[in-house]
Amino acid sequence: MKIFRWQGVLAFAIIGGAVALFLIMFIDGMIERGIEENGSQAAKTQIDLASLSTSLMSQAASVYGLEVANPDNNMENILQIEKLSMDVDGPKAVSGKIIIDELKANGIRLNQKRTTPAKKISSKNEKKSEEKENAESGSMALPGLGGIDIKSPEDILKSEKLETLEAANKAKETIENLKSKWQKRFETDLSPKSLDETKQKLAKLQEKVKGGNLASIPETIQEFKNLQKEIQDRINRIKSIKTEFEKDIKSAKMQLAELKNLPKKDFDRLKKKYSFSMEGGGNALGTIIEGPLKAKLDKAWKVYKRLSPYLNKPKSPTKEDYTYVRGKGANVQFAKASPYPDFLLRHANLSMTLFDTEVQGELKNLTDNPKLYGKPAILNFQSGKNEKFDSFDLQVEIDKTGDQGKDSISLDFKGLNLKGIESEGAGKVNGGSANLKGQLKIINETNLEGNIKAELNKIALSIAKQDGNELANTIASSLSSIDRININIGIRGTIENYQLDIQSNLNQIISGAVKKALAGEMAGFESSLMDAIQKKAGGSIAGANGSLSGLLGQGKILDQNQSAYGGLLGQAKGGASGLKSSAPLPGGLPGGLKLPF
Amino acid sequence: MIRSILKIFQALNSDEKPWQLSLGLAFGGIIGLMPLWTPHNILLLFIACIINLNFALLIVGFIFFSGIAYLLDPVFHQIGLAVLTAEGMQNFWNGFFSNSIFLFDRLNNTLVMGSLLFSLAASAPLFFILNLLIRKYRQHLQGIFDKIPILKSLKLAKIYDTLGGGR
Numbered sequence: 169m170k171i172f173r174w175q176g177v178l179a180f181a182i183i184g185g186a187v188a189l190f191l192i193m194f195i196d197g198m199i200e201r202g203i204e205e206n207g208s209q210a211a212k213t214q215i216d217l218a219s220l221s222t223s224l225m226s227q228a229a230s231v232y233g234l235e236v237a238n239p240d241n242n243m244e245n246i247l248q249i250e251k252l253s254m255d256v257d258g259p260k261a262v263s264g265k266i267i268i269d270e271l272k273a274n275g276i277r278l279n280q281k282r283t284t285p286a287k288k289i290s291s292k293n294e295k296k297s298e299e300k301e302n303a304e305s306g307s308m309a310l311p312g313l314g315g316i317d318i319k320s321p322e323d324i325l326k327s328e329k330l331e332t333l334e335a336a337n338k339a340k341e342t343i344e345n346l347k348s349k350w351q352k353r354f355e356t357d358l359s360p361k362s363l364d365e366t367k368q369k370l371a372k373l374q375e376k377v378k379g380g381n382l383a384s385i386p387e388t389i390q391e392f393k394n395l396q397k398e399i400q401d402r403i404n405r406i407k408s409i410k411t412e413f414e415k416d417i418k419s420a421k422m423q424l425a426e427l428k429n430l431p432k433k434d435f436d437r438l439k440k441k442y443s444f445s446m447e448g449g450g451n452a453l454g455t456i457i458e459g460p461l462k463a464k465l466d467k468a469w470k471v472y473k474r475l476s477p478y479l480n481k482p483k484s485p486t487k488e489d490y491t492y493v494r495g496k497g498a499n500v501q502f503a504k505a506s507p508y509p510d511f512l513l514r515h516a517n518l519s520m521t522l523f524d525t526e527v528q529g530e531l532k533n534l535t536d537n538p539k540l541y542g543k544p545a546i547l548n549f550q551s552g553k554n555e556k557f558d559s560f561d562l563q564v565e566i567d568k569t570g571d572q573g574k575d576s577i578s579l580d581f582k583g584l585n586l587k588g589i590e591s592e593g594a595g596k597v598n599g600g601s602a603n604l605k606g607q608l609k610i611i612n613e614t615n616l617e618g619n620i621k622a623e624l625n626k627i628a629l630s631i632a633k634q635d636g637n638e639l640a641n642t643i644a645s646s647l648s649s650i651d652r653i654n655i656n657i658g659i660r661g662t663i664e665n666y667q668l669d670i671q672s673n674l675n676q677i678i679s680g681a682v683k684k685a686l687a688g689e690m691a692g693f694e695s696s697l698m699d700a701i702q703k704k705a706g707g708s709i710a711g712a713n714g715s716l717s718g719l720l721g722q723g724k725i726l727d728q729n730q731s732a733y734g735g736l737l738g739q740a741k742g743g744a745s746g747l748k749s750s751a752p753l754p755g756g757l758p759g760g761l762k763l764p765f
Numbered sequence: 766m767i768r769s770i771l772k773i774f775q776a777l778n779s780d781e782k783p784w785q786l787s788l789g790l791a792f793g794g795i796i797g798l799m800p801l802w803t804p805h806n807i808l809l810l811f812i813a814c815i816i817n818l819n820f821a822l823l824i825v826g827f828i829f830f831s832g833i834a835y836l837l838d839p840v841f842h843q844i845g846l847a848v849l850t851a852e853g854m855q856n857f858w859n860g861f862f863s864n865s866i867f868l869f870d871r872l873n874n875t876l877v878m879g880s881l882l883f884s885l886a887a888s889a890p891l892f893f894i895l896n897l898l899i900r901k902y903r904q905h906l907q908g909i910f911d912k913i914p915i916l917k918s919l920k921l922a923k924i925y926d927t928l929g930g931g932r
Contacts, residue, residue: 171817172815498874498876505863
């Protein structure tokens with residue numbers, strides 16, 4: 169029995185040859201399908217290639233007609249490249265590293281319309297959230313030109329809280345509490361029973377005096393004195409209660425006095441919010457600039473966050489960094505053995521079509537492991553004067569070489585001719601130019617800081633007339649010719665939660681137009697708003713006033729008691745002084761002798 | 766399935782040496798346990814072509830152990846990860862992988878390394894155990910099995926299969 173069968177070599181060679189022939193013939197198609205399928209899955213959007221050709225001998229590849237669909241709009245390509253040719257480092261490719269020494273990309277176009285709708289490549293949950301986002305993001309449009317809606321005062325008051333109403337109810341409640349507090353106090357401290365008792369005591373003493381028992385005069389005088397003291401204490405107590413009561417009355421009156429100014433305050437606040445004014449124009453900035461800008465920035469962050477993991481692999485991954493994927497495992501990195509990232513694009517010459525003009529640029533050091541490669545990725549596009557603009561300069565730096573990522577983008581766009589630019593809702597620009605300058609820094613892939621300045625000069629805007637919407641037409645007419653628009657936008661915060669600080673004269677322009685169009689209507693609105701506020705809060709204010717009257721009425725009992733005790737005190741004093749004058753001499757006459765006079 | 770069983774019995778009852786059968790199964794096991802498209806699998810296939818082993822059993826072994834490989838996939842990853850990230854072996858691996866042929870062979874992949882180590886470690890005992898079992902079978906069971914009715918039906922199935930043009 170032979171151990172070897174040498175004819176097996178021939179069989180292997182035939183099979184191997186057939187496989188090699190198959191690969192040579194179909195490798196381009198296989199790579200093309202691989203890029204389309206795997207790329208689409210990774211990017212979560214459809215990626216199409218018109219064709220692809222590779223050359224093993226020259227270690228080069230060319231891609232034609234690359235189209236990346238916009239995941240948020242299936243009738244748009246977010247990126248299109250006519251031709252992409254690259255030289256690949258063959259020996260490194262053997263080690264599983266994709267090192268592209270030189271790449272040329274011609275005919276780069278952004279946001280182009282598709283001829284056929286792109287397939288949605290995302291999970292159900294993602295679809296739902298994307299649909300929601302799409303619904304939220306609007307195009308740049310003038311506010312309310314589809315019909316400015318002025319809410320009726322009644323509708324406004326249904327949704328708005330009135331400070332007047334709240335304060336009136338609070339004042340009424342406070343006064344009612346005071347009323348019940350004083351009612352209890354009067355019942356205990358100013359009981360009619362104690363007044364009656366005092367009256368009875370006085371009457372008894374007076375009876376005693378009438379009895380004419382001279383022997384008991386000193387004792388009676390003492391009793392009168394005691395009663396006087398008792399009454400005086402009562403009067404003092406009443407005075408002290410009165411002071412306290414008057415203090416409460418003063419505080420209640422002050423609360424009611426404050427109510428007088430509140431309807432005006434409510435009116436001013438609601439007028440500012442719902443009526444069109446110079447300040448109200450600020451809302452227009454929010455609608456025209458902030459909303460659409462935020463929608464676009466949010467989309468940009470989404471792309472940035474999706475790309476970031478592919479551009480920021482750890483230099484020396486730990487055991488925990490290798491995640492298990494069934495059927496694929498994980499590739500362990502050995503930086504010393506192979507000090508190259510898995511992907512590196514050393515240099516690329518780019519040619520992008522911007523406003524129908526070719527703009528040249530270059531991309532350097534794009535890698536999936538910048539910490540290992542040690543150089544930041546740099547992208548720049550520059551162009552001089554042409555028919556469409558005076559100059560264009562875009563610089564992007566993705567620096568993830570350190571522990572903290574420092575990514576930045578700066579743009580300087582001068583003299584952009586706006587003629588012919590059309591925006592759904594905002595109309596068509598018939599003339600004017602724009603200068604745009606901005607920069608944005610993203611630290612640690614999270615913290616944002618940046619600003620954008622835009623200067624728009626001699627803008628001629630044409631907005632389609634809307635039948636039956638005089639207001640919209642008046643505003644559109646006011647915006648047909650604008651000498652200058654300045655917009656300064658500050659961006660600060662984190663990618664998840666950032667603030668836009670927008671300063672612009674656009675608010676004055678729009679407010680002016682709106683004011684002009686709505687002057688008459690606004691006057692009527694303001695008057696009925698004030699009436700509605702007074703009507704709504706009037707009942708509560710009257711209630712609070714009524715409660716105060718009740719409280720003041722309670723105070724009468726204090727006066728009555730004071731005067732009653734005052735009368736008793738007078739009588740007690742009178743009684744005592746009468747007795748003093750008829751009192752015996754000190755020591756008295758001997759044997760109880762009575763004087764004849 | 767029936768054809769695979771028949772192939773096994775056909776091989777067991779053939780004149781081939783036990784080592785040819787067990788080596789075919791062992792090779793099928795190694796190739797089946799590892800990810801298919803790796804250069805060393807192609808090398809193994811080449812060796813299998815020139816060694817006079819039973820190719821039918823190699824295919825049966827490949828199919829059977831591919832199923833086992835699916836179940837053991839997480840174990841292979843753990844073995845590969847433990848070996849490739851072992852502190853004491855980093856110098857060795859850095860030297861080893863400085864030769865790009867090993868990176869080309871994807872030996873730095875946890876699944877490839879784990880399954881390779883597992884299959885190599887398992888193949889030698891598998892070879893000797895199978896060898897022993899085949900000898901025992903031929904010695905004690907070959908005659909008895911011929912008398913079992915189910916095997917007769919298998920033989921009928923083979924005839925049917927042959928008449929059906931091997932569909």
